[in-house]
Amino acid sequence: MLNIPKTTEKSFADGKILKSVADGVGIIIFNNPEKRNAMSLDMWEGLGSALIELRDDPDVRVVIMVGAGDKAFVSGADISQFEETRHNAEASEEYSKRSAAQRALLADYPKPTIACIRGFCLGGGMQVAMLADIRIAAENSQFGIPAAKLGIAYGYDGLRHLVSLVGPSWARLLMYTGMRIDSAEAGRIGLVDRVVPEAELWSATTDIARTISGNAPLAIQAAKITIAQVLKDPDKRNMAAIKAIGTACMDSEDFREGRQAFMEKRKPQFKGR
Template identity: 45%
Template sequence: MATAEASENRLLVERRGRVGVVTFNNPAKHNAMSLDMWREGREAVATFAEDDEIRCVVLTGAGDKAFVAGADISKFENERSSVEHIEVYNEAVADFHDTVQNLRKPTIARINGYCIGGGLAIALDADIRICSDDSRFAVPAAKLGIGYAFEGVRRLYDIVGPQFVAEIFYTARQFDAEEARIMGLVNRVVPKAELDDVLWPLADRIAGNAPLSVQAVKASLIELAKPQGDWDLSQPDEAVRKCFGSNDYKEGRTAFMEKRTPNFTAT
């Protein structure tokens, strides 16, 4: 049975079997992010990182209008009103992104509507992005006079390439779900009414696979997201060795021969 805990700072943390769920819960403002939400989001993901029962993490937005529509501009007067405040805010944002990007478990962004600015940056943190057909994507920095940091540009560049990075940033316009699919920004576009019918079975399927095998691939993906000169192959290599020395490796072979569903224990 799924359990959920509501936060007064507009974050929901839920466990659906072996799937951990972080829901950005500010629907009145299209789930726009405040400083507290960035901090609590990092804490939620870090908690799932340490929870051996959780094998996949889903990021999503509350309601049916938005994933995350960027930063909560109404909070800027207090949270980003000076250079010092901006540094504190940016550190919280960076800590969130670092925690999600380095989570050694698979992640899925369930995109249901507006995915704008900081919301798109959150979606890019995920390994897999599934969106409803009414979703909209944009980085409106050029409309707001905001300078976009190199790492944020590079992450988008690695996913969609230079031509689409240029169009997204230069025009600052909204792109629809089909355009996002063509760019390679999302894995799949599904009818809005079918989003959960696609998303949750996918998450459960991933969570049911051998976690050590999945983690070995994730270790490689973490390194591949870095500039080649910064690669540390010791983590992927160790993760692969751990697979072949595991009980799950034996269980997988035995279950295949016995034509049954394997019971993986991450040991």
């Protein structure tokens, strides 16, 4: 089991989404282990509520998402709900609308996000992981999108993120076959950023999170905003937003603190302003 601290814990979706904060790091746990953390609509909505609270918490500088138990990050959508919620095109459209706000929230999240992945990361789990800024995976993880095996049309946003990570050829292979790949392959094709032994997964993830948390929040925000604009078509890029955050950085107290700490050979104390 991962040694996840549970200070200031709060639950959503009848306890299937847990939120905690430790040392400037927000933690969201997908807590449905009996179903390998399969995502229900309530869990999507609970995820959104947890993300909003961590977004609005000034003490939180980075957010980790992780699955409970030792079997899965998120094994996909809760298929037991499909007969009720996704039995035809109209119902599927309504399902997508209800989860769209949470996906959009994660896609445009202002703070860095990390997916800490162990075990199965399939379908909707891939969607969550791909929306994170950084993906750290245990060696025993498995990845795949079995939409073709279920007769599901995977959405534009999910495939856009997949193609941006692995390229169109690997996206076709994964989508056409519904195949699963292991962590080594996922790392090789760029689907995950780092693969570590299972016993080291949580410490490796929190080390990265603490490093991010100790850096200047405005500088990280500038990087996040600029990278997001780079990924857009040229005619849709918001260059004014890039200029605005750049100006905010260079005029910030943190920039002065960074310079002064360097000269004084001490660790800077950034305030995010």
